[in-house]
Amino acid sequence: MSLEPGVLIPAIVTLIVFSILYKDNPLFRVAERLGVGMAAGYALILILRTGILPRLSGAVHNIADPANYLLLISVVLGAGFIFSSIGKPKTLSRYAIASAAAIGAGLAIPYLTQTLVLAQMKATMVPVGLSTKAGFNALVIAFCVLTGMSYFSFSKEPKGMRALISDMGLYTLMIAFGTTFGHFAMSRITLLINRFLFLIRDFLHIIT
Amino acid sequence: MNGCRTWIKVVLLMLIGSIPLYAQINTADALNDSVMSGIGMDSVFAEVDSIAFADTLPLTAVDNIVAHDSPNDAGGVVELYWTLSRADVLGQGRVSGYQVLRSEASADEFRIIARLGPGTDRFVDTNAPAAIDYKYIIRTLTYSGDFVDSEVSPVVSSSGQWFRPQYIPIIVAIVVIAFLMFITRRLPVMDEIWIFPSIRNLAETVIKPHTEPLVYVPGTGSYSCMATIASITLMEQLIELMREHDNDMEVNVSDPMTFSAATECLENLDHSTAYFISPDKAVFSMAYTHKMLTKPVETAILMGTMDDESLLLTEAGSRAGAFQIAGTDNVSQIPFLLSTCELTLIGEVLFLAGPQLSPDGYRAATLLHDRLKRIAWILLLLGILGAKLGWDWYIRLFETGVR
């Protein structure tokens, strides 16, 4: 059993977190409170020293860039968050949030169109058939895409043929979900293995 | 009728499911292919090596150099192509490499800007400032130390373009969607609209009498994610619904910006409070778990984009015996929501829940979405037929620079 803090402390933390599997307990509470505090501080320092300060130094480097001055607007709006958090008028923070939403939306539109819609549609448009394996696979893919899309209908209840297709859609979706579940189980088990290895190899030295 | 439908489904399912044979052959072939290609390359090189008369032939320069501005970029990049020196193609192990020399068109001061290995027949000069005319020379070097220059390339200058032509399909798509949105908003909103089952159940759950506040989590994504925005919209609608039934809501947020958004949205709105827990997803789910296990909770609603923490959150809820409703646009998390929650909003349903529950206003969004889906569906079907019938022109309409 190794007693150097670099191993001991993480090992203790690991055991405490595992303890939640049995039931909620004071030690878990301790770790949680400490974690909330540290995570908050960590995030703050990180965004300050890797996001804000480099940007500032960049602004100092090329002072001419108009962006530097336009960004002052966002600084003002951002300050609105702090005002509203201490109960002052919320107009500024409303603007700040709206601007964030707008930028997010604007960035999303072309990228979603390209990657999630057009590219996926084009990829599905391949010759289908039953004679060749490729053709058959293409057929199955096409079937899954078309039915999977038509599972969701919002303006009127699917009836008759449409209902049939949308049910098929649900089935094909379930195949995908099952697949994903299997994969995730895999990756999470890996993580658990890693934690156990840490405990029995690095901490307790039972195996090498 | 119902029975026969079930049978049709079963048959179709078997069609999909019972093809391990195909699968087997497929994967096997594919593996072989990848191996074969490797072997192929080797044999080619072997051939080239075996050509004997390496040093006997004269050292020729590279010729027909093509130099042009690289298209659709910010400028500052020139692309060069040339046909290899014959000595390089045939006499393996004689040509040691190439040098690229550049000079401004006006002057004749050629400077070496790059060294390239043998067998290289293209070079991208990424350091050619826009709007300056350049000319290039490709120098062929041998191990024996002598070299020969190509003749000077045609004069070229790089420039930045303002538009990528291959994006026209994207623009068209966006315009079409915008237009559809416009005309759909003009449509009279039907007063009796069909509500998607899971969304209806969600609404019904929210208006059930609760003694404890409902717990709402707008995902753990940043506020610039569309899913988070949709989730906040949904939250607004749900609060409108439950206020009439005197239910309270407690919103737990992980992302700081989303927290400010939630507080803004709940401003002067009784029956609801927002708590900022932690920007760190793991710590957030830890605190959430503790909350769930220590405080009584009836209903928990988790909507928005979530990563691995989704199962941590829902498991905590189910241990606390809460009735859980969850939805996410993150496809890889949906199965866990399905297996731990009483009710799941799959993918796009999350985006449509807000509009469907809204009393009026942009409820037309539902119509719009169905129309978009129908159009995409038909285009897709045509495309699949088209691929069969060889309508390349049609499929090229969806080309967005996919290589």
Place this chain on the structure above:
Amino acid sequence: MNRDNRLRIMVLILGLLAILQFFIPHNTGRWINRFLLDWLVILEFFALIAGIVALVRGQLISLRKTQGNARIYPGLFFVGLAIMIVTGLVGPIAEGSLFDTCFRWFLQPLQSTLFSLLAFYMAYAAFRSFRLKSAPATILLLSAVIMLMGRMPLGERVIPNISLFANWIVRVPNVGSTRGLWIGIGLAGIATAMRVIIGIEGPASWRRR
């Protein structure tokens, strides 16, 4: 012009800028993009400060409310916060620094252990809710089992060729359904984004009560 319209106009302008930069290969496009993303980072920074202020206030309240041993918990929050901020402000934050060490000794094992709990939770979820209740549930169950068996080295020895079948499922039906979902999500997301930009959804549409 009233405040809400001003808000709508700002939203529209920023949104259109953000769309535009995608189509401009010219340096201007990059400039716009950089500008907008810097804008977001700055806002996030301030939002985080506001969030932490709210956290601190909450902890102070509970510190006042509780007495006796329970006071230790809010106390721990402040300890943690102080540790990270102090170590982060005074020293470097690179690898090996005090700041980094605090992270590695506490936060990192906390996170990885927490996510490793998922293995337990998944097992329980599989046990409890993967039942042959209905046709969809059955399909979900089957494809999950095939995946579990197929994606492990020993699976072959239990059921021959299972991995090939599993691969086929991943490569073909799974791809198809995922695509179907993605196209739907994409369209819904685009529509939402457009509604945000023209101000009928999202912050610009919130009524002041």
Place this chain on the structure above:
Amino acid sequence: MDYPALVASISGIDRRVIYLVIALSIMVPLLLASYARVEPEIETVSFYERIQDLSEGDIILLSVDYMPGSASELEPMITAFLKQVFSKHIKIVALSLNAQGTGLLESSIENVAAEYGKNYGDDWVFLGYRPSSPAVIISLSGSPHSLFPEDPRGNELSDLPLTTDLNGFEDFNAIVAIASGASAQDWVIYGYERYTGPILVGLSGGIGPAFQSFYDTHHVKGIIAGLQGAAEYEQLVGIRGEALRAVFAQSVAHLVFVGLIVVGNLSFLAALWIERAMG
């Protein structure tokens, strides 16, 4: 024998029992340590061959984002990948798109580099971490010097031989994104239409299937998915790493999962049957 009670007790079993079963099913195989042998997937092979096709002196941009949550899957990948790269004398420019992964990444590169006698600055450079992966990806399509004036060790990038004349994406012969989530998708979305070379991704097992269709649309040229993928890659590169060892315990755990599902359903069906019998 009281069957209904038995069935009820099985289907209503305390979750802690299940937890214990899982814990044992992983702990025991680990204690009797042994290695497994795996069959490489096409995507993994294609990843491997894309790297093999590169020649000495080429430069790869390695972008890593892993939460500690998925480090255990991604670290073996990174190690195997680096061993392959350094043994082929290919150079690495690495950066982190995720704050938490930063330290781990640098140290793991350091170790492998030391093993192959590669020194910092000439053979590999670590740019450090910057927030908001889209921003980083897009600005890297231009010169990295603006966004990363200096590396975490405080060297000016322009002083380091490897980075001194990097002018953008065109200078990288391949981009390798090893990620536990968002950033891999960002590379596909934002990086793809700016970068013409091959984009290769290593993913935590969960998002593997979701990326399958990006592989089919040729957005990405190769995928290493999860521990299984890592093990396959270790085998391709020819090393006996942690992945190949963990894979055995993994298999047992999978079997236990399946067993649990079976038991659950048996009890479920039995309950139905009893209901019928009781009328």
